Amino acid sequence: MELIVSAGVIVAIVLWGVFAPEHLGAFFDTALATVTRNFGWLYLWVVLGLIALSLFLAFSRYGQLKLGADDEEPEFSVGAWFAMLFAAGMGIGLVFWGVAEPLSHYGTPPPGIEARTPEAANAAMRYSFFHWGMHPWAVYSVVALAIGFFQFRRGGSALVSTAVQSLPWAPLRRLGPAVNVLAVIATAFGVAASLGMGALQINSGLNAVAGLAIAPASQVGIIAVTTVLFLASAVTGVSRGIKWLSTFNLVLAGLLALAVLALGPTVAVVDTFTTTLGNYLSDFVRMSLRMTPFRDSSWVGDWTVFYWAWWISWSPFVGLFIARVSRGRTIREFIIGTVAVPTLAAFVWFSVFGGTALNLEIMRQVPIAEAVKADVSTALFALFDALPLSGLLSAAATVLVLVFFVTSGDSATLVLGMMSTRGNEDPPAMVKIVWGLLVAGIAITLLLAGGIQAVQTATIVFALPFAVVIVLLAVALWRGVKADWLEQELRERELRRQLRMQLATRDDKRHG
Template structure:
């Protein structure tokens, strides 16, 4: 039933976008204005609270609790585990925005900062760290930890609704089907957002390397071809397709980062990382709760609120996926692996790619900003053009986006299949095929409706209801963790008492 309802709702939106793109675009724009004006503060508070909760669970006495039985061992090595969660979590986004976001902030900085100044460059890097740092990964971690905790310790099905079982408000259990449908819809549109921008960047990369024309026909064709590839990968299973592709892409991303670091302004990049890390730490709270009540500005809603909505919409997908591959790890291991490690990797990525782009723009007059303003998806390739081995790096980046596209779609079809089949960890191939086609249809529909802007708008609109669900999951997780920790303490005390009694009898 949930499969029919959620798939039917998504199919209706896809058809609306294909048959009347102007009408769908107008609807989403009106909804966007209302949500960002009235609920932007809600996104800010919720995501900051999730950061606090993740750190509290990891570095408190509760961090030793295992996701599973005491004798459960992790299914995947640390390297393969990290590669899969990183590829699923934000692979396409990092490649797309690694150059484009810092340059965008440099030319159009937050309110109160003059554009194209040293202050704007510093703010550009600081906000890139902020938008891709602890906050998004904490959203993923809390959702994933909640699902894994109830699934592996309580024997619950791999469903978002099962993660609210510890809530004291039992009438909410009747809303489980609604919660699961919200999770499916949020996931489908969040993944489609990334697939849409992935198609744009693949098109730009193929134009740079092979001269393929840039346009909607090419982008729709790219979506169709890559969808066929990720469906083939999805049907091969987690331990094969997703694992191998994720490990391959992590290696390519690392090699590309190292190459740009060596060929670019190496010392300046080290300074950029150091300075930005300090600024990020000192401005953390202010950026986390920044709104503009006394200034007519859409900057916060266009960037921070959009990103928080994007992470929220991706969280049921990424959360279910990383829960699926995390059995046997402790809460502390889980949070370190899903929050701190990828945050550091993201900081290095933006320091190298964003720092190089800003250096070329400011000191060498390379028109990277001009490329961003003309077409955001060309930003990375405009930077490569100014570096040695630029064509080779453009080719590598195109392959990187292509494989991230495949791993994201691959993981999404698995998770959507699980959510729509009552938590079945190995959903039927037929269900995976349905979701793969629907997600590709959403991405195509949104691109035809209005490109990146339409993708962003739809993401924010569909993420709001699920943000409320995440609050319930976080409260339920906290109550369940405290209960299980107390029970373990009781068992340990009883065991120690029994051992003392046996020793006394001897």
């Protein structure tokens, strides 16, 4: 029943996007503006609360609990685990926005800062750190932790609804089917929209490297090739396809960042990282709760609130996938691996790419900001044009984007397959193939009809009810962690009592 409802909603919105893309776009643009204007505060408080919860769980006594049996070992090595969660979480987003976001903020900074000034450059880097740092990863981490906890410690299904249905209040337990429907819709549309938007950036990269025309036919071909690749990876399973591709891409991303660091203004990049990290830490709470009640500005809604809604809308997909590959980790290890380490990696990435682009823009008058304003998907390649070995860098970046999209599509088909087989961790290959073809079909159809952007906006609108679901997941996780820790503590006390009795009996026999 849940899948029928999900499929019906998906088909209805796709047909709407095909036959009336402008009407679909206008409807969801209005809905998004209403949500961000009236509920922006909710997103800010929920996400900040998730950071507080994740940090408390990591560094409290509860951090020693495992996602699984107490003697269970992790399925994947630390390196492979991090590569997979990073690729699924936001690898492609960092490549797309690593140059584009800082340059966008430099040209249009937050309210109260003059554009294209040193202050605007500092704010651009600070807010890039903010938008891609602890906040999104805390959302993913808590959702994944709740799913993994109830799946691996309580024997529940690999579904978002499992944690919600553990709550002791009957009305909430009945929300399970609705939660699963929201999760399927958000995942299907989020991935389809990303495939469509990613095809645009890959098209820009191939245009820079090989002169491929920027046209709908090229973009459809790119989606088709990408789909074949991620389906081939999907049928090989998590321990082969996704793991191997994610590890390859993490190495390639690291080499690309090192190349830009070496070829660009190295000292300025290190200075940018140092200064921005200090600014981020000192302004953390202020940025986390910033709205503009006394200023007529849409900047916070257009960027921060939009991002928070986007991370929330992607959390069922990313959370389910991260939970799938995290069995055997302790809560402390899990949170450090899913919040602290990816945050640091994002900071380094933005410092290298955003810091280099801003330095070239300000110090050498390279017009990268103009390229970003004209077409965001060309931002990275505009940076490479100003560096030595630009052709090699552009080719490597294009491969990086392509493989990140393969891993995103691969993990998405896995998650959709799990959702459609009642939480089966290893759904049949045919189920994954069907979902992969459906998502690719949605992306191509909407790309040709001009409805990709509208569906991306629609995905964000679905984040509002899911923000409430995440609060319920957090409550269920907190209750479950406390109960399991108490049970473990009582068990250990009983073992210690029995050991003391055995020792006392042995001593009595010895002295008797």
